[in-house]
Amino acid sequence: MRAVVYKGPRQVEVESVPDARIERPTDVLVRVTTTNICGSDLHMYEGRTDFETGRVLGHENLGEVVEVGSAVDHVRVGDVVCMPFNISCGFCANCERGLTAYCLTTNPEPGMAGAAYGFADMGPYNGGQAELLRVPYGDVNCLVLPDDAKEKQNDYVMLADIWPTGWHATQLACVQAGETVVIYGAGPVGLMAAYSATLKSASKVMVVDRHPDRLAKAEEIGAIAIDDSKSPPVDQVMELTKGLGADRGCECVGYQAHDPQGHEHPNMTLNNLVKSVKFTGTIGVVGVFIPTDPGSPDDLYKQGEIAFDYGMLWFKGQTIGNGQCNVKNYNRALMSLIHEGKARPSWVVSHELELDDAPGGYEHFDRRDPGWTKVVIHP
Ligand code: NAD
Ligand code: ZN
Known part of the structure; x- marks a missing residue:
């Protein structure tokens, strides 16, 4: 074959x-x-x-x-x-x-x-x-x-x-009708998470990426596109949520996360989520954070040991759910x-x-x- x-x-x-x-x-x-x-x-x-x-x-x-x-x-x-x-x-x-x-x-x-x-x-x-x-x-x-x-x-x-995985991201994040949701990543998984949140009657779905074509796809289903190459995405989410932060957040990028300048920061989306989700909010992480190459030249990637601001997650009383769908x-x-x-x-x-x-x-x-x-x- x-x-x-x-x-x-x-x-x-x-x-x-x-x-x-x-x-x-x-x-x-x-x-x-x-x-x-x-x-x-x-x-x-x-x-x-x-x-x-x-x-x-x-x-x-x-x-x-x-x-x-x-x-x-x-x-x-x-x-x-x-x-x-x-x-x-x-x-x-x-x-x-x-x-x-x-x-x-x-x-x-x-x-x-x-x-x-x-x-x-x-x-x-x-x-x-x-x-x-x-x-x-x-x-x-x-x-x-x-x-x-x-x-x-x-x-x-x-x-x-990708659809069950996008749905799973919203389940891990405990998305309910009427809530505001921020999704990092407008790849196929992030778009399916946005679609799922929309089907669950979220009141406002915000999708962060920097590829105009992918952001346009998010807008096709009524989501608000957040272009992080224009200004910090956390600021944009705060503005859209009257300074409170989103009720729920989804991570749909994983360790391929990088900043719009192309420098790689696998912890970036996690830190942005902790900042842009409200106190006591919930975060669902379906992006993959375990590179398996033991010879990886980049220390950040080794063994999936990716530092993020756990202290702030704790302080804000947020809950995080992870893993495969x-x-x-x-x-x-x-x-x-x-x-x-x-x-x-x-x-x-x-x-x-x-x-x-x-x-x-x-x-x-x-x-x-x-x-x-x-x-x-x-x-
Ligand atoms: P993808 O790489 O096409 O999409 C990722 C998107 O994230 C890209 O559009 C990229 O521009 C954007 N991005 C990069 N850095 C960013 C940042 N700092 N902030 C916001 N957006 C950023 O991949 P995909 O097919 O959508 O998959 C996404 C992740 O989900 C991958 O890690 C994949 O392995 C994982 N995944 C997990 C499961 C599961 O069961 N948990 C299942 C399928 C896929
Ligand atoms: Zn897949």
């Missing part, structure tokens, strides 16, 4: 690799029809992780079931399915409680929890930027989509990661919003490519070239 393969820092190629296949009776084999490039792929793409060369990338996948293992009961050949990026077993102590991002059995590394497709340190699984994908524990890890799946595949594919907690409900015509998350899509054009898609998305907001690949 053809697949997007990691070759080294900022190098991916489309190559022929051995077909994905059923390996265990609980597996499902999916012919991938839609798969996205994610900001999380850039952690591998930019060479910050120990992701093996030759491995297939891609954790935001949707497709048609072409084969099921002998122990699969629920999913059938012909079903159109969307896979959460988390690979979970469904029966461990964490999965039982809905914490599928922290599954205790699917990551074989001792002491680790949580697995994903085509991801460094998240188990040995290949990704779905390919013609075929092996889905472990298929009954658990396939969300069977309704009959409009094919015509709305660019909407449903967002259920694999347990996609299965949200994807069925969000699927219903799409099916019933209440939501169309595909508004975030800027480009649809064929598999062979994926390397160019990575280059543009990695450079945040104007207009390259979210890349969808149709193998």
